[in-house]
Amino acid sequence: MKVTCGIDWSEKHHDVALLDQDGKLIARKRILDDAAGWKALLELFAAHGDTPQEPIPVAIETGRGLLVACLRATGRKVYAINPLAVARYRERHTVARSKSDHADAMTLANILRVDAAHHRPLPTDSELVQAIAVLARAQQDAVWNRQQLANQLRSLLREYFPAALKAFQVKNIGLTSREARAVLALAPTPARAAKLTKPRIIAALRRTGRERNLQAWADRLHSIFREEQMRQLPMVEDAFGKQALALLRQTDAACQAADELAQATSEVFHQHPDARIVTSFPGLADLTGARILAEIGDDRERFADARRLKAYAGSAPITRASGKSTVVHHRKVKNQRLAAAGYVWAFASLQAAGPRAHYDHRRNVGDRHSSAQRNTFNRMLGCLFHCLRTGTPYDEQQAFGPRLAAAA
Known part of the structure; x- marks a missing residue:
């Protein structure tokens, strides 16, 4: 490389340093984070x-932000260097632990x-897959x-209204379900819940869209809300109810x-x-496929x-x-994010014969559940890499043929 560029990024301005192939500083500049600075x-x-x-x-x-997006749009290689790695490189040139924005820009260029060759540039992904990444990550967040709000609501209800937790401990029904939210909005306290009629x-x-087993649901909830239970003081209970409504x-x-x-x-x-x-x-x-592709x-x-x-996914x-x-x-x-999506993928894939046989084999040789599931994700990820490279869909016989024969 004849000239390399390092940019020390910040919210309002960026320090730029250009070095030649001998490490000599040939240009430095501070630019604003706007169109004029980009020009x-x-x-x-x-x-x-x-x-x-x-x-x-550069x-x-x-690896994010408008500046990075504009740099990638020009077709140049952009390297997103981990700040921890930059700190280690900085220590090669000084032991006084001095630090400045310009010095960091020079360190990046160096x-x-x-x-x-030891760092990977940002990928040249298509515009479509970048849009998928934005939406998939937002949906994951x-x-x-x-789930975080549901955990807070569960902890709160345990403090003063445990009957509500019992009422919605049903398969595929939780505190984030439409049924639970609709009923709790009507009766956020034990006193108001006990007065609910069928x-x-x-x-x-019915307002939530449920059409089946309405009478059975009403009988069950009505019975649970009228059971004898421990209660907070009336004013304290009302205060908890207002907090629950806010959540x-x-x-x-x-x-x-x-x-x-x-x-x-x-x-x-x-x-x-x-x-x-x-x-x-x-x-x-x-959704899981979009997260993986993103x-x-x-x-x-x-x-x-x-x-x-x-290695990038953490499965190896x-x-x-x-x-x-x-x-x-x-x-x-x-x-x-990829590791979290991979955990869901590996668990859901166990319904298929091939991944299930591989998972059972790993369990039989002594792996714990998490290790066996991570190993299954590792195997499936290798298959996905091959299929994307060759443009062929998944074939269970090719992916798990020997394992399926052994399981049979």
Whole structure:
């Protein structure tokens, strides 16, 4: 690389440093985080040999934001360097622990100058898969937020209204269900719940869209709410009820956001040509498939082989060997979103014969549930890498043929 660029990013301004191949500083500039700053950065690049055929590569400590998006749109290589790695590189040049924005920009440029081969540039994903990533991650965040609110509501109800928890401990029915939210909105306290009549319960359930077993539901809830139970003092109980109503309003908004984002994610996901291959795998439906594709991307050169992808997802084990000591354990540094989606994928895939046979084999050789499931995810991820590279859908006989024969 003849010229390398390092950008120390911040919310309001960015420090830019350009180094030549000998490590000499040839330009430095502070630009604002706006269109004028972007224009100034392009002019700085052009003045030092930047061309469409040989764009100047850039190292920066983040992989998101408008500046990164604009840099990627120019077709240049953009390296998102972990801030911890930057701190370690900084210690190569100074032991005084001095730090400045300009020095960090020079450190980033030096990383590219001497160690670019050891860092991976941001993938050249298509616009469509980038849109899928935005929606899939937003939907995943909405689901996590919904569950967090449900946990808060469960803890609150345990303080003063345990009968509500008993009422909705039903398969596929929880505190985030429409039925639970509708009934609790009518009766957030034990006193108000005890006064609910069966017709009012049926009316509330019908407003949620439920049409079956209304009378059975009403009889069950009416019986539970009228059972003898421990109670808080009246004023304290009313205060808890108001807090529960506030949490219910937040939960309603989180549930609505998760549902709307799920629909939007599914619509965009099916526009991608890789959706056909991804959804051919057992356990991968629209949402889980969109999350997997969002984190993998559609840049076929991003991962040199399946082992790189497995390490990125955290499904491949890591070995620490020193002297006579050798320890193999799971990875902690990984793409957390991909690992979370992989856990759901591996669990759902156990309904198919091939993944189930592989999981049972791992359990029989002594793996715990989490280890066997992670190993199943590791195997499925390798199959997905092969199918995406070759453009072929999932074939269970090719993926788990020997294991299926052994299980039979």
